[in-house]
Amino acid sequence: MHPSRSTTRASLHVAIAASTAAIFIADLKLPLGITVWVLYFGPIALGTFARRPSVPFVTAAVCSAMLVAGYVFSPAPGTEVAAYSKLNRSFCFVTLWAAAIIGQRFIVARLAVERENWFKTAQTGLAPSLIGELTHEQLGENVLTFLARYLGAQVGAVYVGLDDGSFRRFASYALAPSAAGPDRVRAGEGLVGQAARDNRLLHVTGVPEKYLDVRSGLGGHRPRQLVVAPASTDGKVEAVIELGTLNAFDSEHLELLSRVSEAIASSVRTIGFRTRQRELLEETQRQAEELQTQQEELRVQNEELEQQTRALQEAHAGLENQQSELVQINAQLEMQAQVLERERDGLAHAQGELQRANTYKSEFLANMSHELRTPLNSSLILAKLLVDNRQGNLTADQIKFAQTIYSAGNDLLTLINDILDLSKIEAGKLDVRPEAVPLARLLDELSATFKPVAQQRRLELATGAEPELPAAIHTDPTRLQQILNNLLSNALKFTERGGVSLHVRRASDGRIAFDVRDTGIGVPIDQQEVIFEAFRQADGTTNRKYGGTGLGLSISRDLARLLGGDLIVESAPGRGSTFTLRVPERYVERELSPEPNVRGTPERRRSAPVGSSPRTVPDVPAVPDDREKIHHGSRSILIIEDDPAFVRVLQDLVHELDFQALVAQSGDEGLAMAEKYRPSAIVLDVGLPDRSGLSVLDALKHGSATRHIPVHVISVSDYTQTALEMGAVGYAIKPVKREQIVDALAKLEAKFTQKLRRVLVVEDDAALRESTCRLLSGGDVETVGAGTAKGALEQLRTSTFDCMVLDLTLPDRTGFELLEEMAAQDQYAFPPVIVYTGRSLSLDEEQQLRRFSHSIIIKGARSPERLLDEVMLFVHQVEAELPPERQRMLRDARHREAVFEGRRVLIVEDDVRNIFALTSVLEPKGAKVEIARNGREALEHLAGKPGVDLILMDIMMPEMDGIEATREIRKRPEHAKLPIIALTAKAMPDDREKCLAAGANDYIAKPLDVDRFLSLARVWLPR
The missing domain is CATH 3.40.50.2300 (Response regulator)
Incomplete structure (x- = not known):
């Protein structure tokens, strides 16, 4: 209720009461003869100004009571006055109630007029908010603002119907985000959806807690009442209006919402029509533009066709002229054919000579290759032995010199292999194997290789790099080092005083530049292209001062192009030279040869190289123990x-x-x-x-x-x-x-608790049997020898052994027969058997022995160490308690393990870093590593090169991932039992189940723990 209206109503009631009381008092004081009661019409007249129709009736009732009371309690009049006072009072009584009825009718009529005026004022005030080029959002805000102000609502929202039958909130009034419900509701969902479905206004009192809050900057409170009003026209609900108030909604408010709903619905529908009309207009304009474009294209095509027609006509005329000319040309061609025949015979003869020359060249290169590689390989082997320093009698400087010899020898061997394989260079089939090349390590290796040469020539050799360069670049380290070796070698060769420097920087085009500067003789400008030609030098005379083949710079430039870079020179005679090699920071694979490159650049990198992580014991056990x-x-x-x-x-x-x-x-x-x-x-x-x-x-x-x-x-x-x-x-x-x-x-x-371990050595060679017993015995290990199968059976019948070492070649029967009899007769003990033989075994013999033997060792240079390692496994002897020499033998034996020796392991991995890391782990163990970059290459590899012993399968790869590749491998019967270990960098809980479900035998997550990885590989490699 409005405060001023409440005040006016209270004042009116006071006036009515006061006037009635005053008249009553006057009536009591004055005698009956005075007609004071006529004044009672005054309060009834005042009652007509009230807003309640009942006020005149109440006033008339009070006045009637006072009229009777005044008649009874007023002073007694004279006799003649008393006669007509009763009649006057009765007439007044009737007249009062007639006036009350008239007053009530007046109030009802006045309220109806005011109510209708209130509705019309609202409709008139709302109308401007509904017209104009509005959007649904603007319309909703206008409607909510007006209704909230007019009805005294504190919060509200407007939902507009969509084509799919749902309603979306397009506007809100004082609605806090935390109190907002879903933006979209369907018919029948919540109060909004139910009001839309029933097309019926819903008035909700007693709003529950936390349903909706009316919030301000200081706090919030839930509304007292809610009203949800559908806005419909022609029986279709176009929108739903929801309002909340802290006071109350009366019937007038609800009727007003019903009256304006159709106008709001019409506006919503009009906006929808206008929106669709705009979309259709835009679509029509777009189609018109497309049609115009097509018409223009057709016009151009017609013009082209006309031009082509004219050209064809001209060509036809030209052909007729040419036909006559061809007759003359044919005669000339016959004469030229005879000449060409003679020239072809000459070319065939020259080609035969060229083939013979190439044959001679190839034979020469092959002979030179053998003659050069043989002594160089010997030098490399001897240098490697010096580097290993197994006897420990070399100083640190001597080991460093040996490392330099070994490194330089390897570089020379690589260079000889590429230079002498001239056919591969000419065919462009040199392989590029990109990987991460640390720049610091590259500079250190080059410095270690060439510093002794520079010192010998009394020259300064300096290397350096800009600090902002990356730690490593991705290219082929062999080819890169080959180029730099050649440039540094040339720089040192052509420099007599001063020095040579190698500086790495970033070129202006973003590539990595290697500048090799010298203070040597320099190259004239007219010779700066000649030096890059094969078999050419700036000084090509027979008595030239500096030697060389003239191939180095030619090969270096070709290799630079192969790496995606180039090689340039800046020089002046007498002022030195600067050769600059520029290569991309990351090699991009190109189609340079028809041969597939299984170690090409990976498409992406994800996981780090193989590593290991320490194992720890938890401080508090999960299960109580001792x-x-x-x-x-x-x-x-x-x-x-x-x-x-x-x-x-x-x-x-x-x-x-x-x-x-x-x-x-x-x-x-x-x-x-x-x-x-x-x-x-x-x-x-x-x-x-x-x-x-x-x-x-x-x-x-x-x-x-x-x-x-x-x-x-x-x-x-x-x-x-x-x-x-x-x-x-x-x-x-x-x-x-x-x-x-x-x-x-x-x-x-x-x-x-066994104090003494016993080993039975069955060997027919007495000397070898004695040496084997000495190798294995000692401490708490006792060895017993037997030279025949019969002697071995007797020992097994009467004694117990922890392990048995068996040679297959025995004088009275073979080792196979001995094992068969041991297995057939219960009287013989059957300890773990290690076959120690010098003969080569066929596949069938190996499989036969595997039924009885725990290990098969072929006698050779490293076999005593392996034998000791295998025997120690079964006698459970503490390694730390062995003599130092035997501990060294065990370490040497484990460097290359029998389970890995010669085994073919296929690594299916697209990340060259992981390939390098896995190869570095497996190859020293004796495994033969083969590589495929994705699942498809793995399938092709297995089809073309069967006999793989183990597959290490990465999961995320391009073209075909590891899961799909594993399924495809398992579909092939010949690979049904091929061990597959899945490798992945993901850590999702269901990765293991996915891999095993696809057919993998086991699973290990990256980064790999090396020891765990090797253990897993040993488990699944077939024995």
């Missing part, structure tokens, strides 16, 4: 198992046998605990959450501190043969009985 009770000399068993229930069973059994129990629930934790606590024995599960238990076993057996610890494997999968070959003392398949676990623990106890 690690706090462990001290030096404690008898402990490490349980590597992720099943808590099975761990408790094993702990109880370990405690029953009077051992301390250590628990690790992952492979990495188990390895860390094995290295830290050095347990007496280990119980290992294969199915661990982070890595395969077999890779954990491999890591244990390849760690010098843990390889002597006996390990018993328990798993749901059957990898018995693999685990035993890797050095496990036993294997049990789940579910296992309690008795089996007790037996396994007892076997472990027997192994680490």
Whole structure:
């Protein structure tokens, strides 16, 4: 209610009451003869100004009561006055109520007029807000602003219907973002959607908490009432208006919304029509422009056709003239054909001579290649032996000199290979193998190579680079170094005093520039192009001062172009020369030869090279164990198992046998605990959450501190043969009985409490048998020799051995027959067998031996070390307690491992850094690395070069990713059992499942832990 209106109404009521009271008092004081009651019409007249129709009736009732009271309590009049006073009072009573009825009708009529005026004022005020070139947003803001002001609403929103039947909020009034609901609602969703569906106004009182807030800068409050009014025309809802107020909406407010809804709906529809009309107009204009363009094109085509027609007519006339000329030319051609025939015969003869010359050249180059490479290779081998310094008798400077000799010899061999293979240069088939080339290391290597030469010639050699250059560039290091070697060699050769410098900078075009400056003789301007021609020099006389073939700069320029760069020279006679090699910072592969380049530039780089990360033991174990009770000399068993229930069973059994129990629930934790606590024995599960238990076993057996610890494997999968070959003392398949676990623990106890280990050496050569026994015996290892199969069987029947070394060539029977009889007869013990033979084995023989033997060693230069390494695996001898010489032999044996020796490993990877890192890990182990840059190349490689032993498959690659490639490989029957290890840089939880589902045997995430990676590779490489 408006405050002024409330004040006026209160004043009116006071006036009515006061006047009525005054008249009543006067009526009481004066005698009946005085007609004071006539004044009661005054309050009734005042009541007609009230806004309630009931006010005249109430006033008349009060006045009637006072009229009667005045008649009763007024002073008594005379006799004649009393007679007509009652009649007067009755007449007044009737007249008062007649006046009240008239007053009530007057108020009702006045209120109706005011109400209608209020509606018309609202409609008139709203009309300007609905006309004009408006958008839905502008219309909504105009409507909300007017209605909020006119109806006293504090918050509101307008939703406009869309073509799909939903309604979107186009405008809002005082609506806080935190209180705003969804921007779009469908019919039937919420109050807005329901009002739109029913086309019915909704008046909501008692708005719930947190439904909607009316907010200001100081705070907020929920509205008292809401009204949701659909705006429809022709029965279709075009918009929905939602308003909220802190006061209340009366019936007039609701009726006003109903009255203006059709006008609002018409405006919304008009805006929609106007918008669609504008879109259609724009579409029509666009089509008109396209039509005009097409007409212009047709006109141009018509003109061209006319020109072509004229040209054809002219050509036809010309052809007729040419036909006559051809008759004359034919005669001339016949004469020329005879001449060409004679010239062709001459060319054929010359071609034959050229082929013979090329043959002689190729034979010469081949002979020269052999004559040069043979002594150079010998020099390289000897230099490498000096660099290794196995006897430890060289000084640091001598080793550095040997490294320089070896590095320079390798550079020379590479240069000879490229120069003498002239056919490859002429055919443009030189390979480019781009990789990261650290500039600092490149400068150091060049300085180490050429500084002795410069010192010998008493010249200064300086190298340097601008500080803002990248740490490395991506190009072919061999080709780059070959060019720089040639430039530095020439600079030193043609400089007699002063110095030579190599400076690396960024050229003006963004490429990397290598400036080789000298203070030598210089090159005349007219000779600066000649020096880049093959077999040409600035001084080409026979008595020239400086030697050389004249090929160096020619090859260098060709190689620079091959790398995407160029080679230029700035020089003046007597003032020195500056040769500048400019190459791109990142090599871009180009089609230079028909041969595929499997080591080409990768399309993208993602992961860092292979690395390793340290393993740690958690401070608080996930499963309580006895690690706090462990001290030096404690008898402990490490349980590597992720099943808590099975761990408790094993702990109880370990405690029953009077051992301390250590628990690790992952492979990495188990390895860390094995290295830290050095347990007496280990119980290992294969199915661990982070890595395969077999890779954990491999890591244990390849760690010098843990390889002597006996390990018993328990798993749901059957990898018995693999685990035993890797050095496990036993294997049990789940579910296992309690008795089996007790037996396994007892076997472990027997192994680490065994004081004496016995090895049976079966060898027919007495001298070799004696040397083998001396190699293996010592400390707590006893060796027993046998020269025949019969003697070996007798030893196996009467004694127990931890390991057996067997030669296949025996005087009374072969090693194959001996193994067959050992397997067939229960009376013979069957310890782990290591075949130590000098004969070459066929594939069938190898497969036959694999059924009985844990390892096959072919006698050779490195075989004693390998034999010692394999035997130590099965006798569980602590490596640190061996003599230093045997420890050195074990280190040498592990440098190249039998499981990797000669194995073909296909790396499917598009990142050259990872290729380089994996190759650096595998090749020193003896593996033969083959490379494919994506899944498609891998499939082609397998089809063209079968016999791959292991695939390392990256997941994210161009053309075909690793998942798809793995599926395609598994579709081929011949590759159904080919081991595939998936490599990926992603860390999503489902990566492992995706890889295994596609057909991968195992999975390892980047960056790779080298030890874990090697363990995994050993597990899956076929033995």
